[in-house]
Amino acid sequence: MNIGIIINRDLTKEEISGIQLLLQKNPQAVIYTNQELPDVLLTGKVVPYELTPKEKSEINYEIMDRVLAFGEITINDKTITDYLTFNNASIWHYHKFRVYFDVRNYIYEQTLVDHISNNYEQIYYYGEREILSNKLKLKNKIINLIKQAKRDNKSKLSLFKYAAFFAFRIIIGLFYQNNLKGKKYLLIDHARKQICLDIKSLKLKKDNYNLGYLFDATDDEFAILDEVEVVKLSSVAHGLFNKSNFFKTRKGKYFFNEPIILRQLFSGNAIRKNKDYSAHLKQIYKLIRNQISDPVDQLILENLISFHKSSLYYLFKYDAYKKFFEKHSFQSVSSIDENSPRIKIILDAAKRNHIKTIGIQHGTIHRLHPAYLFTQTDIKRNIIADHTLVWGEYWKNFLMDVGNYPESSLHITGQVRTDIIPKILNHNEVGNSFVRHTQNKKVILFASQPQRDAELRKLAAFDVFTVAKKTENSYLIFKLHPAEENDFLYYDKIAKEAGCSNYSIIYEADLYILIGSADVVITCFSTVGAETTYFSKPLIILDHLKQDIQQYHREGIAFQAVNNEELTMIIHKIFKGEYILNKDAYKKYINKFAYKIDGKASERICSFIKAI
Secondary structure, three states: OOEEEEEOOOOOHHHHHHHHHHHHHOOOOEEEEOOOOOHHHOOOEEEOOOOOHHHHHHHHHHHHHHHHHHOOOEEOOEEHHHHOEEOOEEHHHHHHHHHHHHHHHHHHHHHHHHHHHOOOOEEEEEOOOHHHHHHHOOOOOEEEOOOOOOOOOOOHHHHHHHHHHHHHHHHHHHHHHHHHOOOOEEEEEOOOEEEEEOOOOOOEEEEEOOOHHHHHHOOOOEEEEEOOOOOOHHHOOOOOOOHHHOOOOOOOOEEEOHHHHHHHHOOOOHHHHHHHHHHHHHHHHHHHHHHOOOHHHHHHHHHHHOOHHHHHHHHHHHHHHHHHHHHOOOOEEEEEOOOOHHHHHHHHHHHHOOOEEEEEOOOOOOOOOHHHOOOHHHHHOOOOOOEEEEOOHHHHHHHHHOOOOOHHHEEEOOOHHHHHHHHHHOOOHHHHOOOHHHOOOEEEEEEOOOOOOHHHHHHHHHHHHHHHHHOOOEEEEEEOOHHHOOOHHHHHHHHHHHOOOOEEEEOOOOHHHHHHHOOEEEEOOOOHHHHHHOOOOOEEEEOOOOOOOOOOOOOOOOEEEOOHHHHHHHHHHHHHOOOOOOHHHHHHHHHHHOOOOOOOHHHHHHHHHHHO
């Protein structure tokens, strides 16, 4: 029998034995996988389990359009977004980002399984997606072997750890409560702390990578909310008990979010409201489910419903902050990442109390970034922040033309992070010692990203390690993204697969020192690409899907490689002096995308906040 075996997850011992028997009975069977298989299964033919770059690109844009359109589907003269809005809290917009990536990845897999199943009489599918498994059951020739998802183990130890963390923050937070008195402007500090240069001493310290220099520029009229997210009890976050989570510099400005949550927990109607919200949401789910028939819309809805518990938490948090802002009437609330649910909830609660809200650009924005794409009706609903501060003219035009932002809400201030650059450039010794261990080798810097496409994430790392191995007299500095703090072993394993040994994987280092010390910078579509221009360093984008999402290549500031062969060729030509960066393009890019590298972005932002 013509048999295909699809493996898209780790296998149990019993499953490995079962596949062994299957291969013995059907030696011509083909295994499709990107997983690392045990040797006993390598007796059969194994081929990569992946779509073509063109197929992935088409799915990316199609699903983005479908997700944006979903909220505007009208049922009984009312849109889905409006059904899912409670006061100012829009459940749909809290989940839109996550829904896009989950649905997109589902469509990747569904498309791939459909392609493969057309070539075989019978398919054995080992996967993890329950929604996909339900679809596959409709195909008689597919034997669905979905493994039950592991339940979160809410261990007593995890519960104790988080309870202790919460209690310590409450107690220590009592000493910061006076910092709210007389404050007019609120800034939110919610970023993971990273190694940065202190703007005064030029010494390394842990701080907010995006807004640290803005916090330094504020006066006594500003308060800073230290917003630490609630963690899953099954995986208490690494570093939860770091000193920086309890003791704050910039005295007289910080206060903690836990008392706000605690007051809501002990309010008399919190439990009742939670039950009411739950019942109401379930009625809405049922109404929408009965009215939509398109398979993609149905998939989006089921994905949204799977986040029901998160929705209830978001509404609880919204109510908590609504009460907080009723008591503390700030003139404005400002934050980066203003459209993520964690922060948008706070800004929505502020809006409910007639407080101005301000979003501060913290990364590059593109056509596939669901957090910055809104419908015209969303704008009429006042979904976005009242004001958005952007780095340069390009981002303003993009948000107007693609994101549907009104021009009056957009203001150019420059990038806070760049305030340190004039000082770095005037103190060359700052970064000179960092890469001495490379022994005068050419330094290749790769800025990684936790891409939602697991295959592309691994392929990018593999290609970079492969190129470093093949490039003589080179040393690779592999800089982990802030969200990859625990991924050293993941990348070390890929390096070993590539046979690379001339590298260091680094998490705690100031990115600008690394860029300044590098001979060439590689990224896929990270903001690091834009920041590379500030130091006049050669930039390569590793762009397997040839999408040029951030337009680095089109703007003339980056060489484009779609595989490790092209990447190797470009790096060799850069090192030989055959490829020279376009200085005019760099200068134009900075003017267009970053406004000014003059050390005064924080000053401009503070002035704007006080002026509105």
